[in-house]
């Protein structure tokens with residue numbers, strides 16, 4: 715088996731007396747969507763923040779392609795190919811869909827600081843951005859102001875911006891949140907195809923999306939991973955049913 719792309723190795727984090735992550739070990743392998751599920755307050759966000767670099771673990775390490783990135787901040791991790799998506803506030807609402815995407819592409823492919831006009835005239839960046847927009851079904855919206863997009867289309871745009879970074883791994887925090895049935899279906903289809911480009915660590919409460927997308931699922935309860943397995947293994951796992959899924963499985 716190939717080496718994991720992204721690893722959390724023995725991650726622990728406490729807030730006072732509360733152990734939000736207890737020696738969590740998790741692997742994201744090439745080509746997979748690995749869902750992280752668990753009840754409210756289980757520690758999913760805390761773990762994702764440590765993986766993305768917003769929070770420093772008390773103990774343990776984060777590796778990206780075998781390299782220790784534990785001490786790097788979010789920007790340095792992003793430059794190394796860790797794409798954290800679904801922070802909608804990162805989009806400039808007054809700019810066009812294409813401008814948002816090209817500025818994302820500039821972060822990864824532009825070597826020097828450039829003023830905005832030359833950036834927008836850069837054919838190479840434009841081609842990278844248009845390819846990313848096409849990939850998520852937004853090419854025909856390139857000239858629209860981002861503020862005009864629906865909630866679901868903004869999610870698609872976030873994916874396009876992340877794609878311009880040529881990511882090695884995606885970390886996605888509740889991408890389906892706030893989307894209606896058709897938005898979820900559209901985004902599920904997009905994520906389904908993305909795993910071939912880079913594996914996805916997916917935190918998601920929408921179990922239909924999780925069961926439709928995940929190659930493997932890890933279940934976090936009280937800061938600990940109680941099971942990792944395929945959808946079928948997790949659905950059948952008696953500990954998971956007792957702690958989390960109940961009759962919903």
Ligand SMILES: Nc1ncnc2c1ncn2[C@@H]1O[C@H](COP(=O)(O)OP(=O)(O)OP(=O)(O)O)[C@@H](O)[C@H]1O
Pocket residue numbers: 729732734752753754755756757758759760761
């Ligand atoms: N900065 C913080 N200071 C103190 N306690 C925190 C902090 N961040 C999280 N916690 C606590 O750590 C525990 C895990 O929270 P976390 O948000 O990681 O869970 P979660 O699984 O993401 O929950 P949800 O599904 O509701 O988003 C909770 O008890 C939470 O109250």
